Amino acid sequence: MRDVELRGRAAYFDDPAVLVVADVHVGRDEASDVSFPLGERDDLRERLDALVAHFRPDTVVVAGDVVHTYGYATDRASAVVDAIADCCRDAGARLVLVRGNHDTSLDGVWEEAIHDDYRLGDVVVAHGHDHPEPAADCYVVGHDHPTIEIEGQRRPCFLYGEGVYRGSDVLMLPAFNRLAAGVSVNEMGAEDFQSPLVVDVDAFRPAVYDEDAQETLWFPPLGEFRSML
Numbered sequence: 001m002r003d004v005e006l007r008g009r010a011a012y013f014d015d016p017a018v019l020v021v022a023d024v025h026v027g028r029d030e031a032s033d034v035s036f037p038l039g040e041r042d043d044l045r046e047r048l049d050a051l052v053a054h055f056r057p058d059t060v061v062v063a064g065d066v067v068h069t070y071g072y073a074t075d076r077a078s079a080v081v082d083a084i085a086d087c088c089r090d091a092g093a094r095l096v097l098v099r100g101n102h103d104t105s106l107d108g109v110w111e112e113a114i115h116d117d118y119r120l121g122d123v124v125v126a127h128g129h130d131h132p133e134p135a136a137d138c139y140v141v142g143h144d145h146p147t148i149e150i151e152g153q154r155r156p157c158f159l160y161g162e163g164v165y166r167g168s169d170v171l172m173l174p175a176f177n178r179l180a181a182g183v184s185v186n187e188m189g190a191e192d193f194q195s196p197l198v199v200d201v202d203a204f205r206p207a208v209y210d211e212d213a214q215e216t217l218w219f220p221p222l223g224e225f226r227s228m229l
Helices: 040-055 075-090 103-108 222-228
Strands: 004-007 010-013 018-021 059-063 094-098 118-120 123-125 138-141 146-150 153-156 158-165 168-172 205-210 215-218
Touching: 004 040, 004 205, 004 215, 010 040, 018 040, 040 075, 075 094, 146 205, 153 205, 205 222
Parallel strands: 018 059, 059 094, 123 138, 138 168
Antiparallel strands: 004 010, 010 018, 118 123, 146 153, 158 168, 158 205, 205 215
């Protein structure tokens, strides 16, 4: 695929030096039924710290669903967004937020510009819940939280389709928040995805980042790969 590196639920573009994550869903732990904190803030901060230290990007883009709850954001959620921004600033990177369908209250926790989409040369980053307006060679989106089950183990996965949306490529990222529920793509058809950018799911290649080996494993397009699962 095009010049991008996939690592730890994120995509890194070298030119320009931009790290993209999606579906951070700050406040997901507060919305859970568990009566004690699940460590969301530390987990998000530590994993983002590791990514920016590894790639040293100039910009970090969150591709939508920055916050989890509709209509309001708590003080705790605001503090987590601040921690993410501090992580980027400490690394010398600028944080850019793209609005997702959950982000109706994002203005209450972020005073800087909030984008409907964000262009990186011939790449456009959007949340993926709606048809993007700008033309692009490749769209980078989130929204559906893809996972894949291989040999009985469910893993977050990337999905990449070449020329699958109006002749343009699509790269769908897994949810960066590990508390966000994922959907298993093993048996999903295009009609099961919420993103309108998924028209022919069989043409998408899944990719899984192996944390132990620190490498990205690419698999055949889902139309071929299903028979092997």
